[in-house]
Amino acid sequence: MAYIEMRHISKRFGTVPANDDVGFFVDRGEIVALLGENGSGKSTLLNMLAGLYIPDSGSIYIDGRRRFFHSPQDAIAAGVGMVHQHFKLIPVMNAWENISLGEKAGLNPFIEQKRVNRKIAGIEERFGLATLHGKKIYNMSVSEKQTVEILKMLYRGASALVLDEPTAVLTPQETEQLFAMLRNMKQEGCAVVIITHKLNEVMEISDRVMVMRKGKEIGTVNTADTSPLKLTEMMVGASISLEIRREPPAPKARPVLEVKDLSCFNEDGTAALDDVSFDLYGGEILGIAGIAGSGQRELCEIIAGLRRARRGQVLCGSEDLLGLSPREIKNRGVSMSFIPEDRLGMGLVAGMSVTDNILLRSYEKRPGVFIDRAGGKILAEKIVERYGISTPSVQHIVRKLSGGNIQKVLLGREIDLGPKVLITAYPVRGLDIGASYSIYGMLNEQKKMGVAVLYIGEDLDVLRELCDRIMVIHGGRVMAIVDPRETSKEEMGLLMLGQKTEAV
Numbered sequence: 001m002a003y004i005e006m007r008h009i010s011k012r013f014g015t016v017p018a019n020d021d022v023g024f025f026v027d028r029g030e031i032v033a034l035l036g037e038n039g040s041g042k043s044t045l046l047n048m049l050a051g052l053y054i055p056d057s058g059s060i061y062i063d064g065r066r067r068f069f070h071s072p073q074d075a076i077a078a079g080v081g082m083v084h085q086h087f088k089l090i091p092v093m094n095a096w097e098n099i100s101l102g103e104k105a106g107l108n109p110f111i112e113q114k115r116v117n118r119k120i121a122g123i124e125e126r127f128g129l130a131t132l133h134g135k136k137i138y139n140m141s142v143s144e145k146q147t148v149e150i151l152k153m154l155y156r157g158a159s160a161l162v163l164d165e166p167t168a169v170l171t172p173q174e175t176e177q178l179f180a181m182l183r184n185m186k187q188e189g190c191a192v193v194i195i196t197h198k199l200n201e202v203m204e205i206s207d208r209v210m211v212m213r214k215g216k217e218i219g220t221v222n223t224a225d226t227s228p229l230k231l232t233e234m235m236v237g238a239s240i241s242l243e244i245r246r247e248p249p250a251p252k253a254r255p256v257l258e259v260k261d262l263s264c265f266n267e268d269g270t271a272a273l274d275d276v277s278f279d280l281y282g283g284e285i286l287g288i289a290g291i292a293g294s295g296q297r298e299l300c301e302i303i304a305g306l307r308r309a310r311r312g313q314v315l316c317g318s319e320d321l322l323g324l325s326p327r328e329i330k331n332r333g334v335s336m337s338f339i340p341e342d343r344l345g346m347g348l349v350a351g352m353s354v355t356d357n358i359l360l361r362s363y364e365k366r367p368g369v370f371i372d373r374a375g376g377k378i379l380a381e382k383i384v385e386r387y388g389i390s391t392p393s394v395q396h397i398v399r400k401l402s403g404g405n406i407q408k409v410l411l412g413r414e415i416d417l418g419p420k421v422l423i424t425a426y427p428v429r430g431l432d433i434g435a436s437y438s439i440y441g442m443l444n445e446q447k448k449m450g451v452a453v454l455y456i457g458e459d460l461d462v463l464r465e466l467c468d469r470i471m472v473i474h475g476g477r478v479m480a481i482v483d484p485r486e487t488s489k490e491e492m493g494l495l496m497l498g499q500k501t502e503a504v
């Protein structure tokens with residue numbers, strides 16, 4: 001029997017079967033990846049192992065003994081620690097205070113602090129973790145906070161570590177550091193389980209991989225015996241091409257959009273954008289890469305007319321778009337499909353039908369013109385058909401569609417207006433693989449038609465495959481504009497961290 005085994009686990013939320021008769025095991029000295037699309041039940045399964053949820057049925061064994069966890073404390077006492085997607089640290093405390101939180105305090109606080117620190121230092125050394133104990137949480141980077149979470153679990157005696165999508169928030173370098181830590185844990189005899197939906201990470205870090213789809217266990221394979229393509233088939237249930245065709249860009253004439261010296265402030269008076277300049281040409285996809293919160297949102301909002309700049313210009317032809325209203329900007333042929341945090345925010349009206357959402361934009365474009373409902377229905381049906389949007393009918397309320405279909409309605413509507421410039425930010429966030437690749441296809445098609453496409457993305461691999469040029473930003477500044485065919489992923493990672501390299 002393996003170190004940890006979960007057998008015939010089922011869990012429902014209301015009517016949703018989040019886990020349906022799932023089995024899972026992991027041994028000491030092994031790294032197992034749990035792979036599956038969004039909503040396939042990965043977090044649910046491991047949250048039960050970590051004592052956060054209680055299974056409706058099924059059993060959990062650790063070291064051959066059946067366990068019943070009613071809280072994360074129960075799980076930790078049995079040696080299972082989990083690092084969640086959202087950290088649970090107290091910002092005003094430093095690392096060691098957070099780590100020892102909840103421990104019974106000794107009599108002398110000073111001796112106590114020394115004892116705790118000695119123990120932490122021992123763990124840091126044993127597992128090769130960065131030394132952080134005196135640093136306040138609010139001064140830490142995301143990756144440092146994650147290290148503290150891991151340390152906290154090890155400090156409490158975890159010999160099985162479960163990490164839920166730990167790399168979603170990390171740069172390539174930080175991911176490498178994390179993987180090095182995980183390999184050390186494996187060497188030290190820990191069991192490591194990592195949830196991810198990134199295939200390249202599975203291939204790199206895991207010994208075994210279990211794939212889930214729609215709450216069910218699809219299969220478990222040795223990583224050495226599989227390939228990204230085979231894993232995708234297991235994840236999606238169909239074969240699917242993982243290739244993004246990069247069409248050659250159109251020869252450069254005049255830029256369609258010229259952004260010059262754009263600057264703006266954050267609320268606290270620091271610079272959110274600092275002299276950002278770039279040209280965007282017709283027939284190219286210009287990518288923007290950066291750690292979350294590097295100014296992507298501000299840039300989009302200024303170009304869209306939703307935020308005021310302190311200085312700069314956004315030239316479209318000979319006209320400066322700064323100071324124009326969002327509607328005036330859109331009427332110049334600048335289309336936006338960006339809804340950074342919330343797809344159903346500014347772009348679509350959740351409670352309206354597909355048709356009405358599509359009509360909304362044509363009406364905006366020609367205000368005062370009689371709304372042609374019959375024509376709107378035909379247009380909506382055309383867009384639904386063209387982009388393979390899966391909806392019971394065009395009268396269906398947008399909110400009730402899946403994320404991928406909502407995104408396709410939004411993008412399809414914008415594209416149908418024949419924009420000169422198409423700006424998309426995180427268009428595939430939360431989408432499954434099939435939907436993501438059809439969005440990339442839509443963007444490539446626009447590029448072929450001569451549209452200037454600005455693509456703000458978070459997956460560096462996708463950015464590198466899709467874009468003709470990539471602008472890397474850090475702290476609101478342009479670090480470099482690179483050709484992804486001539487710049488390594490590592491170099492781009494360094495630029496994202498704000499370090500200039502020799503090569504660029």
Ligand SMILES: Nc1ncnc2c1ncn2[C@@H]1O[C@H](COP(=O)(O)OP(=O)(O)O)[C@@H](O)[C@H]1O
Pocket residue numbers: 013014016017018036037038039040041042043044045
């Ligand atoms: N606390 C919850 N309440 C209601 N539904 C939930 C809850 N957690 C997860 N679900 C649902 O269970 C399913 C599996 O979710 P989850 O385990 O989070 O998937 P994954 O981690 O693979 O993305 C989804 O349909 C999700 O909406």
Ligand SMILES: [Mg+2]
Pocket residue numbers: 042043044164
């Ligand atoms: Mg999850």
